[in-house]
Amino acid sequence: MANDYLVIIDMQNDFVDGSLGTPEACAIAPAVIEKARIFDGTVVFTLDTHGSNYASTQEGQHLPVTHCIKGTAGWHLIPELEEVRQARNARVFEKPTFGSTELAQWLVERNQEDPITSLEFIGVCTDICVVSNALMVKAFLPEVPVRVDASCCAGVTPQAHDAALATMSSCQVEIING
Template identity: 35%
Template sequence: MRALISIDYTNDFVATDGALTTGSAGQAIEKPLAEVTKMFTENEDFVVYAIDRHEQNDPYHPENGLFPPHNIAGTTGRNLYGELAEVYEESREKATVYWIDKRHYSAFSGTDLDIRLRERGITEVHLVGVCTDICVLHTAVDAYNLGYKIVIHKNAVASFDPVGHEWALNHFKQTLGAEIIE
């Protein structure tokens, strides 16, 4: 059994005026990411929206010194971007669609994602979203450590760092044994 984990495809990470935007690289994957998500949803596969959530002025969050404030609870920056927002709205009431608020890079860190996957008998996770070399990477590493088969949709991941993006794609394949598909 398989699941799709859609990571952080929000206005703050993708829109031109987003607080921590991938810009044109993130915008270029909008259609393939939405198509993959729609396909998984229509096939009744488990689809997880793993979305970064931060609180305004949280002095304890480790990202404070690394990045500008982003994906703040209650702001439009945290809303899903473009076509993915439409795909989510059309399917959010389905039992096979699940939203996770995440506080750290990995969708597994501090969430019930592993439990949700295991109770459904899922052994293979497909990853899409941003940033390839941060949240997608950390989710993939945790998935590997938990024994999941990993599939990365190359045309549906992006980063604001082209070098980091390419490095992560190679790392997925060479170090985590992930399958990379177009």
Template identity: 40%
Template sequence: MHLHSGVFKGIIVVIIIIGVWGADMKRCLIVVDYQNDFVSGSLGFEKAKALDGCICEKIRECRKAGGDILFTMDTHGRDYLKTREGRSIPVEHCIKGTNGHCLYGNTAQEAREEDLYFEKSTYGSDALYEYLKTAAYDSIELCGVVSNICVLSNAVLAKTALPESEIKIDARCTASNDDRLNEEVLDVLASINVEITNRV
């Protein structure tokens, strides 16, 4: 089959336009709460450990594409158990100044000083929301833990801050300590137009 030269040129133009648009997209990766206490510490679980390589891969891909890397950092004080969350989840975690508050594993090695860090004392980060409203990203990808709590909360904030932007989550790069809730939250996220990729 032979393409008419005009049709062929049209296809080439479309490919070039798509390529230029993709290159000009402003994008970021939000790594949610991938901290020692959520991976190997007081609230850690095996599936969280398994995400390290995938998250590192996402960070490198985003940097290569010229994107920004954002980290949310769950952050509590010594009075955590007296807070409303502490009464609901009575396990000390991510206490500022402790090793449990630090990023985990190879992901910690991939982090750079110039990356953006958002400390938060609750599930969603209001500072992240305010930043995203002014950042005008075309594409936002989230990864990290826990899928049905803080990943969900910050995905909703990202969608609220930038309703016309692409918001996506790679199912390989998030997890919960409850498999049923993990599957259910991916359904919920898909229902609010968050793109879920690589879901088995």
């Protein structure tokens, strides 16, 4: 029996149509929502999560756009995905940085209990948090097939999206719908 996982990265209001939103993120939202609804397996979410001290952090100094402050409207999943999360009682990983070691370790534990047959990553931003998490999980679980659905990802720019897909492909992450 298949034991597939779908990891939805940072589909939060601030990244879709908020302070760091892009037309590309808005464009992929319907496909991400549909995939989350129909996925035959375990769905988990990550949330980029910052505190009120964001501006004084390393990230805040390099990206001086306040976003995903815990508890604000921008921090929450887009409404349609929040509905999916609730309906599935899906696990959520809050992460203060690009990649989530907690997610990777949790997947290692799940794999030890019941071998994972595939891991698929979708969401935003392809060139920051998607690539960070996909490659980290690939390092933690090198024998588990990891794939990224390019049609359900958006980067900071289309060029950065394409570059991240190429990097992941070079590291044996399968790129589908690219």
